Amino acid sequence: MSSTDLGRREFLAAGVTGLSVTAAYGADALGVTERFDEQRVTAIVPWAQGGGTDRSMRITTPAWSDRLGIEFVVENYPGGSTQVGGEELYNADPDGTTVAMWNMPQMQATWLFQNAPYQMESFDYLGTHHWDPTMWFAPPDRPYDDLEEFVEYARENGATVGITSAIGNTALSALLVAETYDLDLTIVNMEGGSGVRQAVLAGDVDAGVNQPWAFNPDYVGDVLALGSHTAEPQDLWPDTPSFADLGLEDVPLVEEGLGQWKLVVVPGGLRENHPDRFERLAETYSAVFDDESFLTEAGNQGGLDEILEYRGPDETAAEVEATSQFMETYADVVENFIYDE
């Protein structure tokens, strides 16, 4: 045997490898790969681990998995103000094995202001998860008790306002208040909910915009809750007036309520190409909201159970469209902020 000839072991190893590869590709070509039920579902979270979206997804998937009979694997794709995770979902096959928990209006902002390659129509929508209204907070030593008094203060003195991201609901709320009352606000992106919380607790800002659940209801009483960008008060921070209660109806989106939705999204085409899988995912997802263990877990997450708000696929798609429309309506407000800055 020459030195280049294969020995018996090498021949066997090469043969086994070759056969394995051939079998895998051959099976795929013949359509005898694993069935949907035998695969795992990848659950994309477009934020880092530990944030509100990540926690929401991770407490949802166990109960969902029980009903679906398929295991979920949560994968975090942070970056690009959710665009990195958004593109991961956009590029996934619409075969029912990939879902994502996204939040809006952050989702819309990625294609409106960041030139993401996808649009609203690029996805199908399984259902909403919860709605956390936009709320204004302030350090406890400030000379105002609610947003109406803050507006007067800011008119006289100017003010710094911390927001959680450059192009989400907190930015829009701050920009709409500033524009409505012609205020000289210095709006500062604190890069996340914990950044806003820290700035408010340390007194680095005159006000911070966040959501009540994201801010953490344990702080009720430690900071001033100036008002929520809604027509009706919300439950998590009792005694906090809504913008309507304070007579601030001139601010856009008070009647509709400006807040952050968390929703479950799948690659576009799933509903059309695999209606059975879409229905099965949607039905089992909806059943999660009746699951006792899920509700208990949500209750343990700082009162998440109080803001859960499930809506089915069609209602969710309508909500996505409505949010897209108002984001487009106020796109110039956001763009002026970004490009002027």
Add this chain to the structure above:
Amino acid sequence: MFGLLAPAAIDGALGILASPYVLFAILLGTAVGIVFGAIPGFSATMTIILFTPVTIPFEPTTALIFLVSAYGGAVYGGSIPAILINTPGAPGSIVTCWDGYELTKQGRAIYALAVSAIVSGLAGLIAATVLLIFAPPISEFALNFGNPEMFLLAVFALTIIPAAKGSSLSKALLAGAFGLLIGTVGNDPQLAQPRATFGQTALLEGVDFVVVLIGLFVLAEVFWLAYRGTVVTGDHTVQRGVSEVYDAARAVASRPAAFLRGALIGTFIGALPGAGADVANFVSYNEAKRWANDELADRFGSGIIEGVIAADSSNNATQGSALIPTLTLGIPGSGATAALLGAIALHGLNPGPALFDSSGDIVYAMILSLFVGNALILVYGLAGSRYFGKFAYIPIRYIIPSVAVLAVVGGFAVRNAPVDLYIVLLFGLLGVVLVVYDYPLVSLVLGVILGDIAESGFVTGWLLTGESAAAFLFNSYIAIGLLVLIALSLVVTAIKN
């Protein structure tokens, strides 16, 4: 906002710790952390992220204690490959390479590993004590560390660049500036608009410094190892005896001030939101050098044990103190504590001011488990140093392929982005070129790590202080203190050069 020690909760915590399951969780968690921390690219953050889903079926106390133990083990574990193969397992161990690997090249890997285990374990115990007793006042102090202060801290750490390992000042500064430039890739921190991403979505989040680290240190070292053909250099012989471990104990015992300085710097920096072991070990090393006499200061980087003590006493001390803002305010002090924060919430606890009241026994059990975990680092580290130490001297035909594979796996695992594999390769080749032309690699990495902290701190702080230089620079007594330190550091550098 919250009270000091709560005896009833501590009593409950001790009861929890007495459970054999919990003790097993600490034993296993620490061991798992050491192993994963020792794999290049698998930092403490990634170890926690990887194991959080595994802990979901377990009862919250056991699960969280397992994760806290893995966190401590991983920070220590990062130093093992730093000493053995000049490859930091995690960003918090970059500085450990400087003297640790030099000792390995002199045949004294076991000695360096044993010192690393001793100072890591003891520093962890000190930080755990601080967390147990002083968490509330320290968390309030950490809140005063705002954006201007974070910027000034980053600038202070950047002044270490000229001091880095004896290269010329101009080359060190040039490499550092290039690192800062790399740090600007990605969405800008204020307005989320992309910079230098070349259409790559994965780069919107910037170039991850762990990926740069793997390329510059791990892959470049693989190339160098292949070129040199051996780990040990010169006429040195490999020391294998247990006497190396005794020497290590004596070395630490005879340098209590050096150890305490590192541990306290680590404890302080770890408690700050946004800064962790990666910043602490640079600052600690720089301070150790600054406090040394001229003769000793010149020998830093040549394989002296003071360098290992400075690096490893500071990085492990960050673990306990990083938990302070995490547990008391729900504000993570580092990437690892951000991951831990998610795990804590996932297990039904709500980090924040009410946590000590609502789940005091569990929280104190986590804190007390740090004492057991750090004692275990001592045990595992000392017992294992003789065995770990042999790895550095196995034939390089085994070392090179295994480390190269780990570099690729670690680079990809950071965020599952294929583009990171090209970045690892690019920086691996760049690392070789930089070493050939005597540019210090660490200056580049320091630029990448600190660029993000400095930019974010500057832009946000500048806006919050009304775009006034005076208001920004003199924002607080802390800011003024940092300005003084920066000035001192620059003056010393100017005089020495």
